[in-house]
Amino acid sequence: MTNRVRLRAKLVARGDLRYTPAGVAVLHTGLSYGGAVVEAGIERQLSFELEAVAMGDLAKRLDRQALGTEMDIDGFLAPRSLGSRSLRLHITEFTAI
Numbered sequence: 001m002t003n004r005v006r007l008r009a010k011l012v013a014r015g016d017l018r019y020t021p022a023g024v025a026v027l028h029t030g031l032s033y034g035g036a037v038v039e040a041g042i043e044r045q046l047s048f049e050l051e052a053v054a055m056g057d058l059a060k061r062l063d064r065q066a067l068g069t070e071m072d073i074d075g076f077l078a079p080r081s082l083g084s085r086s087l088r089l090h091i092t093e094f095t096a097i
Contacts, residue, residue, distance in 0.1 A: 005077060008071070008072050010034040010071070011030075011031060014067065017093070026052065028053050052091050053091065058091060074093040074094070
C-alpha cells in the first residue's frame, strides 16, 4: 500500500529543535494550506492547518526556514502516537518556494 502526501503549504508554527535519546533531531511544526481542488468536476476551496514533524538532517534544514515560508512538501501520514487515531504528517522532503 502507498501512503504518500504531496502538499504546498506555509510554515506557520515551529517548536524547538529537539533530539531523541539516540541523537536524532526532531522538529514539530504547524502547516497551513489554502487553495482550490477539483472534486467530481467541482472546484472546492479549502483552508486548514495540520501538524507535521521532520526528523534528522531534514529537521535541521526546516528549523532554518522562516515562519510564513511557502513550501512544496512530500511526506506520509502516521498516528501521533502508538494507539492514537489522530494523524500527523511526517515530512520526508521539502523545497522552499
